[in-house]
Amino acid sequence: MTAKRILLIIGGGIAAYKSIELVRLLRKSGHVVRCVLTRAGEQFVTPLTLAALSENKVYTSLFDLKDEVEMGHIQLSREADLVVVAPATADLMAKMAGGIADDLATTLLLATDKPVLAAPAMNVRMWLHPATQRNVSTLRGDGVTVMQPDEGEMACGEYGPGRLPEPEAIHAAIVEALSSPLPLAGGAGGGPVAGEAEVDMPSPNPSRKREGDFRGQPDFAPTNHRPLHGRRILITAGPTHEPIDPVRYIANRSSGKQGFAIAAAAAEAGAEVLLIAGPVPLPTPPGVVRVDVETAREMAEEVAGGLPADAAIMVAAVADWRAADTRAQKIKKDGSGAVPPLALAENPDILASVAKSPDRPPLLVGFAAETNDVIAHAEAKLARKGCDWIVANDVSADPMGGETNRVHIISKAGVESWDRLPKGAVARKLMEKIADDLDLRSPLDSD
Ligand code: CTP
Numbered sequence: 136m137t138a139k140r141i142l143l144i145i146g147g148g149i150a151a152y153k154s155i156e157l158v159r160l161l162r163k164s165g166h167v168v169r170c171v172l173t174r175a176g177e178q179f180v181t182p183l184t185l186a187a188l189s190e191n192k193v194y195t196s197l198f199d200l201k202d203e204v205e206m207g208h209i210q211l212s213r214e215a216d217l218v219v220v221a222p223a224t225a226d227l228m229a230k231m232a233g234g235i236a237d238d239l240a241t242t243l244l245l246a247t248d249k250p251v252l253a254a255p256a257m258n259v260r261m262w263l264h265p266a267t268q269r270n271v272s273t274l275r276g277d278g279v280t281v282m283q284p285d286e287g288e289m290a291c292g293e294y295g296p297g298r299l300p301e302p303e304a305i306h307a308a309i310v311e312a313l314s315s316p317l318p319l320a321g322g323a324g325g326g327p328v329a330g331e332a333e334v335d336m337p338s339p340n341p342s343r344k345r346e347g348d349f350r351g352q353p354d355f356a357p358t359n360h361r362p363l364h365g366r367r368i369l370i371t372a373g374p375t376h377e378p379i380d381p382v383r384y385i386a387n388r389s390s391g392k393q394g395f396a397i398a399a400a401a402a403e404a405g406a407e408v409l410l411i412a413g414p415v416p417l418p419t420p421p422g423v424v425r426v427d428v429e430t431a432r433e434m435a436e437e438v439a440g441g442l443p444a445d446a447a448i449m450v451a452a453v454a455d456w457r458a459a460d461t462r463a464q465k466i467k468k469d470g471s472g473a474v475p476p477l478a479l480a481e482n483p484d485i486l487a488s489v490a491k492s493p494d495r496p497p498l499l500v501g502f503a504a505e506t507n508d509v510i511a512h513a514e515a516k517l518a519r520k521g522c523d524w525i526v527a528n529d530v531s532a533d534p535m536g537g538e539t540n541r542v543h544i545i546s547k548a549g550v551e552s553w554d555r556l557p558k559g560a561v562a563r564k565l566m567e568k569i570a571d572d573l574d575l576r577s578p579l580d581s582d
C-alpha cells in the first residue's frame with residue numbers, strides 16, 4: 136500500500152496510551168501521521184511523545200493562530216486520507232453525533248470531508264448506555280466506521296465491552312479502510328444515511344456472558360451486498376446440555392457449525408444478529424452478539440428475552456428431555472450393580488412457544504435433522520411447530536458435525552431441495568432467501 140496521510144485524533148481516557156503504539160505501527164507501515172490531542176487526551180499522553188513518534192507537529196488548540204496561518208483547521212482536516220479517532224470517548228462520540236464543534240478535534244471532525252474511523256473506549260456502562268448506542272447508530276448512519284470495542288476487564292475494574300481495541304486491530308481496520316472506498320462522513324460520499332430502528336430488547340439474564348452488541352450495525356462489512364441491513368435476526372445453535380449431576384449430562388451430537396455459519400452469513404448480509412448458543416467450542420462470528428447457554432430452559436429464557444426480531448432461525452438441537460431431578464452431588468455406584476433410576480422431564484419446545492407468542496417474528500424458521508422420511512417428517516413438524524419454514528436435512532448418510540448439508544426447505548408453498556453444499560454456502564443461500572422474504576415485509580417498528 137502506498138503511504139497515506141492519517142489524522143489521528145486522540146481523546147481523553149486511560150486507553151490513550153495505546154495511541155502511542157498505534158502511531159508507531161502506522162509509521163512502521165510507512166504512513167504519515169498527524170496527531171491532534173484533545174484537552175482531556177493531554178492528561179494521558181504528552182504532545183512531545185506523539186511528536187517524537189510521528190515526526191510531525193502535534194496539534195492541541197483551535198486558537199493557535201500561528202497554525203491558522205500555516206495550516207488552517209479546514210486544511211488540516213482535509214489533507215488527510217483518513218481521520219481516525221482513538222480513543223473515541225463517549226463524550227467525543229456524543230459531540231460528533233451532535234455536530235458540536237467546540238475544540239480543535241471536534242471542529243476538524245465537523246469540517247472534514249474524509250472518511251472517519253472511530254475506535255471507542257469507555258466504561259462498559261457508558262458503552263451500553265442508550266445515549267451512547269444512539270450516538271453510535273447516528274454516527275454509523277452518517278457513514279462513520281465505528282469499531283466494536285473489545286470486551287474484558289476494564290481499568291475501572293468492571294467487565295464487559297468498552298475496552299479500546301488493541302493497536303494492531305485498529306491498525307488493521309485503518310489498512311482496511313484505506314484500501315476500501317469508505318463512505319464519507321457528513322453525507323459527502325453518499326454513505327448509508329438511514330437511521331436505524333431501535334427496539335428495546337427485554338433484558339435476559341444479565342449474569343450470562345454476552346459478546347458484542349446486538350444493537351447497531353455490525354462493524355464488519357466484508358461486502359457491500361447488505362440485503363439484511365436494518366433487520367434483526369435471532370438464531371439458536373448447537374446442542375443443549377441437561378445436567379444429571381455435577382459431572383454428567385444429557386447431550387446430542389450437534390456441532391453448532393450450521394447455526395454459526397448462518398449467524399456469520401446474516402451479519403455479513405448486514406443484519407443485527409443475536410446468536411444464542413449451546414455449549415460449542417466455536418469462535419463468535421464477527422459482528423454477531425452471542426449469548427452462551429447450557430440448558431434448553433436457559434435457551435428458552437434467552438430467546439424470549441431476545442425478541443422481537445424480524446426473523447428467528449432455530450438451528451439448535453434442543454434436548455427434548457432433561458433429568459427430572461438434577462442431583463446436587465455426583466451419583467455414586469453402591470457396589471450392588473443396581474442401576475440408578477433416571478427419570479426424565481420434557482423440555483419446553485422453544486420453537487413452538489415462539490410461534491405462539493405475541494412476539495412471534497414475521498419469519499420463523501425451524502430446522503430438522505432427520506434420518507428417514509425426511510420430507511414427510513418435516514412437513515408434519517412444520518404444522519406441529521407453527522413455523523413458516525422447516526429446513527430439513529438428512530443426517531442418515533452424513534451424521535451431525537460434518538462440513539456439508541443437503542437441505543430441503545419445506546413451507547406452505549411446497550418443497551425446495553438444494554444440492555449438497557458446504558455449510559457456509561447453505562447459510563448464505565438461506566440468507567438470500569430470507570432477505571427476499573423479508574423484502575416483502577416492512578421492518579419492525581421502532582418502538
Ligand atoms: N426445537 C425447539 N425446542 C425443543 C425442540 C426443538 O425449539 N425443545 C426446535 C429446533 O431448534 C428445531 C425444531 O424445533 O428448529 C425441530 O427440532 P427437532 O429436534 O427436529 O424437533 P422435535 O420436536 O424434537 O422432533 P423429534 O421428535 O424429531 O425430535
